[in-house]
Amino acid sequence: MRRRRLPSLLLGTLLVGVAAVAVTATGAPTADAAPAGTPPTASPTGAATTITLITGDRVITDGRGGTAVERGPGRAGTDFVSQTIGGHQYVIPADALPLLQDGRLDRRLFDLTTLAEFGYDDRSGELPLLVSYPGSGTKKAAAARTASTVAGARVVRDLSSIGALAVRADRAGRARLWQSLTGGTATARTLSTGVDRVWLDGKRTIDLDVSVPQIGAPVAWQAGLDGTGTTVAVLDTGVDATHPDLAGQIVGMQNFTSTPSTDDTVGHGTHVASTIAGTGAASGGRYRGVAPGAKLLIGKICGDRSCTESDVLAGMAWAAPQAQIVNMSLGGGDTAGIDPLEQAVNDLTAQYGTLFVIAAGNEAASPVGSPASADAALAVAAVDSTDQLASFSSRGLRVGDHAVKPDIAAPGVNIVAAKAVHGAGGTPAPVAGYTTMSGTSMATPHVAGAAAILTQEHPGWSAQQRKTALMAAAKPTAGVTVLGQGAGRVDVARAISQTVATQEGSVSFGRQPWPHTDDAPIVKTVTYRNDGPDPVTLSLSVQTAAGVPAGAFTTGATSLTVPAGGTASTTLTADTAVDGPDGYWTGYLSATAAGGVQVQTPFAVDREGEGYDVTLVHTGRNGAAATTRYTSIVNLDTYEVIYEWTTNPTPVLHLPSGRYGLYTWINGPDTDPTRYSSTMLVQPAFVVDRPLTIQLDARLAKPISVTVPKADAVPTLIAINATWYAGPGKGAVALSTPAAFAGNYVGQIGSDEPAPEFKSSIGVSFAALTGGTVRNSPYVYDLVWFDRGGMFDGLTKAPQPADLATIESTYASTGMPGEDGVEANGGRLAPSDTYWTVYVPFELPFRRTEYVNTDGGVGWSSTFMHRSIPAGSTYPVTMYQSNEPWQTYLGGRTYRQSWNQAVFGPSSTSPTGPADWLTRTGDVIQAGVPMFADGTGRPGNSNVAATRVALYRGDTLLGSVDKPVGQFTVPAEPATYRLEASATRAEPSTLSTSVSGVWTFRSGHVAEETPQRLPLSTVRLSPRLDELNEAPAGRRFDIPLTVERQPGSSAGRTKRVSVEVSYDDGQTWRRAVVTGSGDHRVAKVSHPNAAGFVSLRVQADDAAGNTVAQTVIRAYAIS
Known part of the structure; x- marks a missing residue:
């Protein structure tokens, strides 16, 4: 084969x-x-x-x-x-x-x-x-x-x-x-x-006068426990070592990032460090940390708000041998299985006995993140000052095995701690030198500080002992389930006084598959240890969350005596055969004893809803079992995607009842064993309400064949697209195959009944072959056909000229070194639909004929990219991009498009409809004027070396940003504002190398929540230039210009327009004669005899008093 x-x-x-x-x-x-x-x-x-x-x-x-x-x-x-x-x-x-x-x-x-x-x-x-x-x-x-x-x-x-x-x-x-x-x-x-x-x-993100007493730290201090003799490593954004609260607290620092020092320019690491062990010196002790007697080891692993995983791993390996506790207020999305950071947490804990205290994450209802999801990690959720779960705190159960996570909770809302002198994070606090932050990042150091206090009391304890002791002493909040708070809010006062804990910390029963009538009870052992000098008799009871049926969880004993210095065990049984709702069943095994002993052990089971086994039988086109196949199933109720990418040709999946769609891609020998085949099969919709066997037989698919009028055309793309769509965020799958029809097959299996949320398409492209390449092909064909409700069973098409629209396209050059261009036409039924197409590169300037089909309601949009290939490189860099909006064409008609035509400058319109380039919502003004629309008016995107947006109220600067879009908070009272925007194009751009604009307008408070478009006008300059974007030297020359307004704004009619021209890149200017009236004027200039560039400066004002001044350096060339 x-x-x-x-x-x-x-x-x-x-x-x-x-x-x-x-x-x-x-x-x-x-x-x-x-x-x-x-x-x-x-x-x-x-x-x-x-x-x-x-x-x-x-x-x-x-x-x-x-x-x-x-x-x-x-x-x-x-x-x-x-x-x-x-x-x-x-x-x-x-x-x-x-x-x-x-x-x-x-x-x-x-x-x-x-x-x-x-x-x-x-x-x-x-x-x-x-x-x-x-x-x-x-x-x-x-x-x-x-x-x-x-x-x-x-x-x-x-x-x-x-x-x-x-x-x-x-x-x-x-x-x-x-x-x-x-x-x-x-x-x-x-x-x-x-x-x-x-x-x-990859990168992970960095996710006390009230909060410290909330967890009982002052009680520990009164008992002489403040973390003395312990070292806590803070792996974060660095630290402000000059802050008074951290004076004498830091015993070592190491920078693992590419930044020049351990200085904290974010403020996150300093805030975390002082929450753990700050002395409160700058606040008279008001904002003292949880364990002010502990020492800090600072590892800078985050250069900004993200942390490269290799830096995190290096910091963990550095910190684990030196510190008893490592605080990691960071994380990222978790997946089933063990990633490198989770593995490192488990391995380093086992090797050094280090307790890793890690933020659960700030993704609200999403699962606890990694590496807090590691078995050995103490995963920390966030609560507010009343112990209610913070809205942002990530929830359990753990991805994959449905184990209990998070483990514990701590205050993480509006936490006041030390402010780094160079840190920008946080909001103002009541005392100078401090800042307020929220997040599980802020909750985590409370637990790390508590662990330091516990370590001081029990220096010989293992990481697991300290973890479970903190969990056992935690205080659950009524009405908050295990999914949000784990064992409950950390209580360091109870942790240092209570001698009983479980060895497990929590009990996970995993997922129990449906049906449940025959479920066998699941029995887990729970072992209590007593580190005190006297035996303790525990009273055991089960407390379940609302909705959990009675009898679902039982304990093997109601009373258990744990000997001094010893252990005693009981059982906890989950019986999911008990009638009740499907879903997560959670609760606490509560153990109480005289003297205020309270041990709360969280548990959970996932009682799966109705589901059935679905067997997938994959067969190749040669009739043999297919192992090289990639199958995915889309739940059409939840739009979850289930991957079945194993090599087993007959996998069995257990799926919840409901509606599904399925696609598979089967590769392997064709019916002719010397030929390779690629087959896409789709079942648009099927119902799982009983056990199913689905035959995915590649032999059911049919071939694809398309021919076009030009005999020398060769295929450049075949793209098969299957789309499920039922609202925002629900969509499609696509397969792009090599451009040869032989060996490509497509087909639908299952019912022929249309699936309303499904549609499919097949796109093909052709070009002319010259010298073994389609580069500089004088024509392209872009064709696409759709099937609403079903998948194609093969495709045979032979469109004729009357079926095709002809687009005569001209692509101008800017004289940029190493330049070329690419342009693509994408066919869709609606602007938001999916499409596949192909870019065929060409030298500039260039003329090309483009053919697109018009049947079936298809519309087309186009994208052009102007690229530069640097000397000695094979990798082109996109320097400029513009887009033609989606539109329909008529078969047999000819259309014309011009691309990459100067002058490139500011724009206040959008070919796709109204756009919010300058708006006000309440008392926030947002500004982001496109600075590189082409001469036809298409807004474009340019690779720039520098950009700036600044807003003034009168002559007072309110703020500036070095990016293309800025948001500025302004006073409510009406006033005159001045917006300045500028952009300098990156080398080796040759035209519109520097573009700037200044706009003045009046604005006052906007009561509506919908952004109000502010009066914004721009002037589009459209000189008649050749395909090199050049005009003749030594001649008089007319420059048509059009004043354009942001649609929906209160910009008035145009009053005055003036134009200045420069032939020395803006060093000197001369006024041009301007003729015409209204929005359409003509500037008349006289070009010098020498070749060079023309720069333009234009000013306009309207009847409402709004003004605009635009400057374009090297607007076009003369030769």
């Missing part, structure tokens, strides 16, 4: 897909919104971001939902799957799927959203990775951790604590690294160099 390979014609071709899979109910990405983590240099209209994957494949997102894929060196023929799950878009090359199946790769390596949020796009230059080896901590593992195993990357840190290397792979080296890791085998399930797993070196 030979694997089908892409012909050489695809060299230099890009694949693009938009919003491939959005299958959760958490809210769909907005098409016009920039992705999270967009750098400050991005345009307010969204900017292109390029990410080179670990495989060497380049992915381009255009900031409006569009995604392009350019195959890396030597990777012609690679298939791709694109999905968007829970607002995170993934692009996964086919040869990575087997390794993902086998658990060898971190899925985040292909998560575009996360990579962009972490700043791991191509502007960062290097991709941080964690490469782990089997046998952590052994000599063999240490010997295996060599640079030769990661060829194409450089080693930056040996993380011996988890048996891993932290490496960095630059763009050029990633394809080589992938080759080194996989041996170039597309079906590899193990990593070829003896590497166990490859993780993304």
Whole structure:
């Protein structure tokens, strides 16, 4: 059998897909919104971001939902799957799927959203990775951790604590690294160099006069326990070592970040450190920490509000041998299984006896984050000053095994602690030198301080003993379940006086599958230890949360005597056969004794709702069992996605009852064993209300065949798209395959009854082949067809000229070194729908004929990117991007489009409808004027070196930001405001190298919650330039200009317009004659004889008194 390979014609071709899979109910990405983590240099209209994957494949997102894929060196023929799950878009090359199946790769390596949020796009230059080896901590593992195993990357840190290397792979080296890791085998399930797993070196986020007494710390102080003799490590954003509250408290500091020092420029670490062991010196003792006698070890692992995982791991390994307690007020999303940080928590705890106290997370109803989810971690939730659960505090149970998490709670709302002198975080506190913060980050140091006090009392105790003692002494709040508070709010006063605790801390019964009539009781042992000198007799009872039926949980004894210095055990039984509602059943095993002893042990079981076994039978086109297949099931009630990516051809899934959709991608030999096949099967909807067997037989699918009028056209893309949509945040799955019709199949299985939330599409593209490449093809075909309610059973199409719209497109040059262009047309039924298309690059200037089909209600949008390929590089950089909005065309008609045409300058309009470029909501003004609309009026995004937005009230500066969008709080009273915005384009841009604008307008308080659009006008300059964006030198020249207003604003009619021109980049200016009236004027200038550039300065005012002044340096060239 030979694997089908892409012909050489695809060299230099890009694949693009938009919003491939959005299958959760958490809210769909907005098409016009920039992705999270967009750098400050991005345009307010969204900017292109390029990410080179670990495989060497380049992915381009255009900031409006569009995604392009350019195959890396030597990777012609690679298939791709694109999905968007829970607002995170993934692009996964086919040869990575087997390794993902086998658990060898971190899925985040292909998560575009996360990579962009972490700043791991191509502007960062290097991709941080964690490469782990089997046998952590052994000599063999240490010997295996060599640079030769990661060829194409450089080693930056040996993380011996988890048996891993932290490496960095630059763009050029990633394809080589992938080759080194996989041996170039597309079906590899193990990593070829003896590497166990490859993780993304991701980032975690940093998640007292009232709060310290709230947990009983003063009682401990009165007993002479303040943490003296203990060391608490704070792994955070550093510290302000000059703060009076921390004088003499710090015994060591280490910087693990790329920042120059351990100084805290965020303020988070200082706040945390002083909550643990601050002396309160700057407040007369008012804001003393929980354990002021403890000493602090400061590890700076977060350079800002995010913390690179390799820095976190290095800090943990450094701190664990030196400190009895490690405070980590940080975290990230948890997944089933054990990630490197969780592994490090467990391993370091076992090795050194260090107790890791970790924030549960600030994701409200979402599960407790990692690494608080580690078994050994003491995971801390947040409560307010009345012990009520904080709204932001993450909840349990743990992802995957449904174990009890969080473990404990502590005050975390409006906590006052030391303010770092250079820290920007927090809100003002009653006393200078302090700041107020909220979060589980603030709750965690309360527990760490409590642990320090307990460690002082019991210096020989293990981490588990201290953890369970704190949990046993915690105070649960009535009406708050185990899911939110764990054992309850920490009570250090009880912890130091009470001698009885459980060895387990909590009891987890896991998930019990439906049906429950035959459920056998689950029995767990609970062992109490007594560290006191006298025996203690405990009275045992079960207290359950509201809704848990009587008899669901029982204890083996109602009374238990625990001998002095010994242990005694009983049982706790969960009986999910008891009639009651499905869901989480939680409660506390309460043990009380004379002298105020109260031990609360949280427990939980997940009583699964109605569900059935679904057997999936995968069969290849050759009739054999299919093991190279990737199946996902979408719950159409919750839009949860269930992955079934194992190699088992007949897996059995246990699914809750309800409606589902299913898709599978089966690869393998065709009916002709010498040919490779790729098949997509979809079952748009089915109901799980009984046990099911679903036959996923690739032989049921049919081929795809499309022909176009031009005989020399060759296919450049085949994209199969399946979409489930039932509201915001619910969506689709897409498969991009190599551009060869032979071997590609598609089909629907199951009922033919239409599924109302489902639709599918097949997109194909063609271009002309010249010299083995489609670069500079004089034409392209972009075609797409849709099926509402069902999946295609194959496709045969032969569109004729009368079925096609013709778009004659002109792409101008700016004379930028190393420039080229790419443009893509995407077909959709509506602007928010999904599409796939292909970018075909061309030299500039360029003219191209583009054909699109018009049947079936399809509409088209277009995206152009102006790129520069730096000398000595093969990686183009997107310097400018603009978009044509979605529109429908008529078959047999010809349309014309002009792209990349100067002058590039400010815009107050939007071709897609009204946009909020300058608004006021209440007393907040937001400003983000697009600074690089092209000469046709399309707002564009430019790669810029610097940008600034500033707002003045009269002559008083209210604030400024070095990013394209600013928010400013202003007084309620009406006043005249001045907005200034400027942007300098990055090199090697040649036109509109510097653009600035100044606007004046009046504004007062806005009572409505809907943003009010403020009067904003811009002037669009549209000189008639050639395809090089040049005008003739030595001649008189007319520059048409149009005054445009932000739609929906109160901008008045145009009164006066003046224009000045400069031929020396703005050093000197001369006034131009302006003719015309109203919004349309013409500036008349005289070009000098010498070649060069023309700069323009224009001013306008309106009848309402609003003004605008725009300056564009090097607006166009003359020759």
